[in-house]
Amino acid sequence: MNKYSHKFTLDGHAGKMQCILDLPEDAPRGIALVAHPHPLYGGTMENKVAQTLARTFVTLGYATARFNFRGVGESEGVHDDGRGEVDDMDIMYKHMVAQYPGLPVALGGFSFGTFVQAQFQQRLIAEGRPAERLVLVGTAAGKWPMPPVPADSILIHGEQDDTITLQEVFDWARPLDIPVTVIPGADHFFHRKLGHIKNLVVEMWRRDI
Numbered sequence: 001m002n003k004y005s006h007k008f009t010l011d012g013h014a015g016k017m018q019c020i021l022d023l024p025e026d027a028p029r030g031i032a033l034v035a036h037p038h039p040l041y042g043g044t045m046e047n048k049v050a051q052t053l054a055r056t057f058v059t060l061g062y063a064t065a066r067f068n069f070r071g072v073g074e075s076e077g078v079h080d081d082g083r084g085e086v087d088d089m090d091i092m093y094k095h096m097v098a099q100y101p102g103l104p105v106a107l108g109g110f111s112f113g114t115f116v117q118a119q120f121q122q123r124l125i126a127e128g129r130p131a132e133r134l135v136l137v138g139t140a141a142g143k144w145p146m147p148p149v150p151a152d153s154i155l156i157h158g159e160q161d162d163t164i165t166l167q168e169v170f171d172w173a174r175p176l177d178i179p180v181t182v183i184p185g186a187d188h189f190f191h192r193k194l195g196h197i198k199n200l201v202v203e204m205w206r207r208d209i
Contacts, residue, residue: 004058010067010095012088015076019067019092020045022058030132031096032057032106033089034066035113037138039079044072049110049137049190049197056135056198060205062106065096069116082115082144089120104132111137111164111188115144122147135201138188142168148176154204155179156197158186 004023009016034057036050037043044050045066057064069085070077077084093105109117114136124130134153140146143164157169159182166182173180181200186193 018074022064028063029061030104032062032064035109035116038112039072053108108135115140141172161188163188
């Protein structure tokens with residue numbers, strides 16, 4: 001967190017949702033929602049990759065929100081295998097859109113959070129309000145039934161990820177014809193490689209504007 005960050009609470013379908021909002025110094029140019037890794041394996045909104053994604057979106061000028069999934073920290077409820085988590089993401093989405101009307105919305109996620117965000121994007125597409133773009137780090141292909149994502153999605157994976165292998169990600173991304181950016185030497189949690197995530201996303205995002 002920084003001086004432009006604050007904690008808040010929303011009412012979710014399963015109870016209170018513990019949330020953090022990170023703001024850029026200037027008026028935001030967009031909204032970003034960040035999803036953290038699996039709650040049953042220690043995943044929280046304070047996870048270092050989730051924090052890196054939040055800082056990255058703030059650098060890009062986005063008002064960035066994240067929250068603890070059900071049963072994590074001060075968030076109420078119990079883990080729901082991605083179903084309830086997508087419903088709660090929709091609550092966060094509606095809250096942020098109400099706070100910052102008219103701005104584009106981007107989605108970011110790490111590991112299990114990529115599964116949540118890919119599902120949520122499918123919901124947004126079906127409702128005619130697709131997110132501007134997705135950033136998926138450590139995509140959960142092979143672990144959960146990842147739906148397709150748009151062709152301009154940014155996919156980043158660690159070369160030495162033994163939790164979700166590169167092969168599983170390639171097998172998922174190949175029919176979608178989406179490039180996967182591989183960080184050499186990185187494991188699943190990107191130890192000592194977090195700076196590469198931020199630099200890559202900022203470069204690709206600004207290059208494609």
